[in-house]
Amino acid sequence: MVLTSPGEYGLQQRSFPGNLPGMKTLTVDDYQRIRLPDARPRSKFSYEPDADGTIRLIPVKADTKEAFPPGSLAKYFTAERNKEELAILKGCVQGPV
Numbered sequence: 001m002v003l004t005s006p007g008e009y010g011l012q013q014r015s016f017p018g019n020l021p022g023m024k025t026l027t028v029d030d031y032q033r034i035r036l037p038d039a040r041p042r043s044k045f046s047y048e049p050d051a052d053g054t055i056r057l058i059p060v061k062a063d064t065k066e067a068f069p070p071g072s073l074a075k076y077f078t079a080e081r082n083k084e085e086l087a088i089l090k091g092c093v094q095g096p097v
Contacts, residue, residue: 024037
């Protein structure tokens with residue numbers, strides 16, 4: 001599709017791709033649920049109502065971080081701390097009772 005518009009030096013041509021995405025209609029059920037055919041299970045969306053009455057759903061991408069990145073627990077494992085742990089362990093039962 002080619003559109004022409006008045007420009008500074010005459011008519012300018014702008015082209016748009018011919019394959020525009022189709023619009024889909026969704027229905028809300030009695031429990032206020034919507035089924036999105038292209039969405040994966042457990043995916044999350046941001047809900048934004050606009051002033052003109054339209055509702056915009058935007059996928060939310062969570063930042064995934066490692067629970068314990070390499071080196072983050074090093075502060076808990078020191079020589080002094082190891083001696084304290086071994087002293088506590090000596091007072092514990094270490095075999096079948």
